[in-house]
Amino acid sequence: MAERMNYDVPPTRTEHTATEALGSLLENLHQHGFLRLANDVVMANTQIAKVLVDGLNQPGAQAGIQNLSLLLVALSKIPPEHFNHLLIALTRAAQAMTHEQTEDEQVKAPGVTGALKMLGDDRLWQQAAPFFSAIKAFAEALQEKPERPVTRYSGKESNA
Numbered sequence: 001m002a003e004r005m006n007y008d009v010p011p012t013r014t015e016h017t018a019t020e021a022l023g024s025l026l027e028n029l030h031q032h033g034f035l036r037l038a039n040d041v042v043m044a045n046t047q048i049a050k051v052l053v054d055g056l057n058q059p060g061a062q063a064g065i066q067n068l069s070l071l072l073v074a075l076s077k078i079p080p081e082h083f084n085h086l087l088i089a090l091t092r093a094a095q096a097m098t099h100e101q102t103e104d105e106q107v108k109a110p111g112v113t114g115a116l117k118m119l120g121d122d123r124l125w126q127q128a129a130p131f132f133s134a135i136k137a138f139a140e141a142l143q144e145k146p147e148r149p150v151t152r153y154s155g156k157e158s159n160a
Helices: 017-029 034-043 045-056 059-076 080-098 111-119 122-143 149-154
Strands: none
Touching: 017 149, 034 045, 045 080, 059 149
């Protein structure tokens, strides 16, 4: 007599296999035109590269890329905590400038005596000191002779 075999029924699959999922993805990409676009891009590779190179070879594009790189270099020299502090201050300043004042909040002109009192207000001068320091540093930087960015950041003389 034959021995009894143990057979466990495998559970029914609830998810697609990787092959089925890939086939579904491929079909969806085809139906929505992405495969055609990708194929056209691959086929026109040299033409796209020529358009990009021609566009980047314009003086305006080159100046834009150089300016963007200079901006990134300048931003990289500011510690994030100082830059965050500056952004918060600029945000508050912009909010204060654009705040619509009600009738009660509107500031009246101080007049001559009020302006003289403001000149003697130590708290006001302490709050305005960073602003005046920034203007002074900005004006001093504008008075310096401009040098090429290559020279400024690398110390090397430029050819131009």
